[in-house]
Amino acid sequence: DIEKVIGLDFSMKELYVDSNGYSANFPRFFRLAQEKLVKEQRIFSHRKPGSKRYEKQRIKVAKTHEHVANQRKDFLHKLSTQIVQDYDVICLETLKINNMVKNHNLAKSINDVSWGEFVRQLQYKAAWNDKIVLQIDSYFASSQLCSVCGYKNEGVKKLSIRKWECPECHTIHGRDDNAAMNILNEGLRLLST
Numbered sequence: 001d002i003e004k005v006i007g008l009d010f011s012m013k014e015l016y017v018d019s020n021g022y023s024a025n026f027p028r029f030f031r032l033a034q035e036k037l038v039k040e041q042r043i044f045s046h047r048k049p050g051s052k053r054y055e056k057q058r059i060k061v062a063k064t065h066e067h068v069a070n071q072r073k074d075f076l077h078k079l080s081t082q083i084v085q086d087y088d089v090i091c092l093e094t095l096k097i098n099n100m101v102k103n104h105n106l107a108k109s110i111n112d113v114s115w116g117e118f119v120r121q122l123q124y125k126a127a128w129n130d131k132i133v134l135q136i137d138s139y140f141a142s143s144q145l146c147s148v149c150g151y152k153n154e155g156v157k158k159l160s161i162r163k164w165e166c167p168e169c170h171t172i173h174g175r176d177d178n179a180a181m182n183i184l185n186e187g188l189r190l191l192s193t
Contacts, residue, residue: 002132002191005089007184009142009176012106015079015113017176019091019184024079029071030112037064072114080121084129090122091187093179094138134187146171147181 007019015026040061047054083090097116101107119133126133136142144156146166156164156175165172 002088004087005091005184005188005191006083006087007091007180007182007187008083008093009179009183010093010095010113010115011176012109012113015115015118017180019180021177021180023176026113027071027075028109028112029068029075030108033064033068037061037068040064072112073117076114076118076121080118080125083122084125084131087131089132089134089187089191090126091134091136091183092119092122093140093142093183094135095119096138132191134190136183136186136190140182140186142179142182142186143175145178145182146173147178147185 008016009018010016011023013023013026015024017023040057044054044057044061047057095115097110100110119135123133125131141152144153145151146153146169148171149166149169151166151168153164153166155161162175163172164175
C-alpha cells in the first residue's frame with residue numbers, strides 16, 4: 001500500500017534536497033579532516049620506508065582515513081534508515097558518478113558526499129522493508145522543467161544557475177527544490193503506468 005512518496009535531488013552541498021524542501025545538511029567529513037590528513041601524510045613522506053617510525057606513521061594515516069570513512073558511513077546509515085522508515089516510495093535521479101568524477105574540480109566533493117553508497121543503502125533497506133526505490137532516467141530534465149506548469153527552460157543547464165523564474169507561470173524556482181519536485185512527479189507518473 002503506497003501512501004508516502006518522496007523525491008530526492010542529489011546536491012553537492014547538502015547530499016540531497018527532497019521534495020518537501022528539506023536538505024540533508026551533510027557534514028563534509030573529508031574536508032573537515034583534510035588539514036589533519038595533510039599534516040600526517042607530510043610526516044609520513046619524510047619517514048624512511050621499512051623503519052618502525054614509518055610503520056607507525058603509516059598506521060596513523062590509515063586510521064585517519066578509516067575514521068573519515070566510518071563517520072560518513074554512519075551518517076548515511078542513519079539517514080537512509082530514516083528515509084526508508086518514513087516513505088513507501090523513494091524517487092531518485094540516476095547519476096552517472098563515474099562520468100562526474102572525471103571532472104577534477106568536483107571529484108573530491110563527489111567522493112566526499114558518497115552518493116553511490118547512499119543509493120546502495122537505500123536500495124537494500126527498501127528491499128528489506130517492502131518499500132520501493134525508483135530511479136528516474138538520467139536524461140530526465142529535472143532541473144529544467146517548471147514543477148508547476150511543466151514549461152521546459154533550456155537555459156538552466158549550467159550548474160551555476162541556482163534560481164530561475166518560469167516565463168509561463170512566473171513561479172520562482174530554487175534549482176534543487178524544483179528538481180526534487182520534478183523527480184517526485186516523474187516517479188508518481190511511472191508508478192501509475
